[in-house]
Amino acid sequence: MGACCSAPPVSEAYRPGQPIRILILGLDNAGATTLLYRLKMNKMIVTVPTLGAVEETIGWGGDEITFHDLGGTDKLRPLWPMYQEGMHGVIYVVDAADRASVSTSRQELRRFFRAATELHNAPLLVLANKQDVEGALSPEQVRRELALDDLSCRTAQVAACSAVTGRGLREGIDWIVREIKNPSPSPRRSFTNFPGRASITRLVRAAGPSSNRV
Template sequence: MGLLSILRKLKSTPDQEMRILLLGLDNAGKTTLLKTLASEDVTHITPTQGFNIKSVQSQGFKLNVWDIGGQRKIRPYWRNYFENTDVLFYVIDSADRKRFEETGQELAELLEEEKLDGVPVLLFANKQDLLTAAPASEIAEGLNLHTMRDRIWHIQACSALTGEGVHDGMTWVCKNMTRKKK
């Protein structure tokens, strides 16, 4: 079942538009995830130097996904994209355990941002197709996600490369958008 099929089934209001901000460290798989959501070829991905925007439309839904580069020098500019965000997608490379502390710090800083106050968070524990990947539950525990009380959140194990788990994350988003309060 593709993203468009899921959206058709979960459509709750006509002409619903969502602004999704897609963030995470460099090499986490953000652009691969975006291309998977748009049903595009993922065989040739290059690092994002600025940002990518994709809109997916289907029977009253319009998802505007902003994929912002994750290199250290670009991260200070993330805040320029916070306004009017409906959902934050945060992508974590589950196989890069050396960077768990860094990604946790970046996530914590994002969650403190006033313009993202109360914005639902979908964390994609990406690269689950790799043998060295930490399970989503281990990542959630390591990032102390259970202490997050000011917003709804979900961690979704996935492989952006194979598409496994990606649409499950989108199902969560569609089901929970009615709970979002600005």
């Protein structure tokens, strides 16, 4: 369904009117590709693990977003930083129902940002997927487990979502698009539950990126 793509060329920071380019990362089975096709087709599509890179362009309001979905197997993760050039933001998908995988998710996210220095000022959206599964970690728990306050990115948000129902996904994409087009004036970390839940949004202020962050 998607077209395999090579690493995009270098581009400047986002300029009004240009297409938005966003990386989608996550461990295998986290649901990144399923979420991408939920966005594109507005329904649940059964997918197979991504073995390379898939590119999909989606109209979003008055904007055009090109998503670059990269495979999450252990052999492909070291290649993630190769795709940093020309990107405006990063979406990192976590299987919130698989607590055993969160430690690996944290390690891979930190390794990515150590290498992807061009994205330290780009917004990071963490999608805490599989919230339809009983016992899934909450966005606040995912934020703590990933140690986002110590990550060398300027602005991050963890959003609850479900690829099965589509719930929470639109709110997350709306956030990252806003941050790309109109960056927050100060560094922040936040987490968002499904609309209607208690503590819908809470901000956790964080120091800006520094050379000793990973």
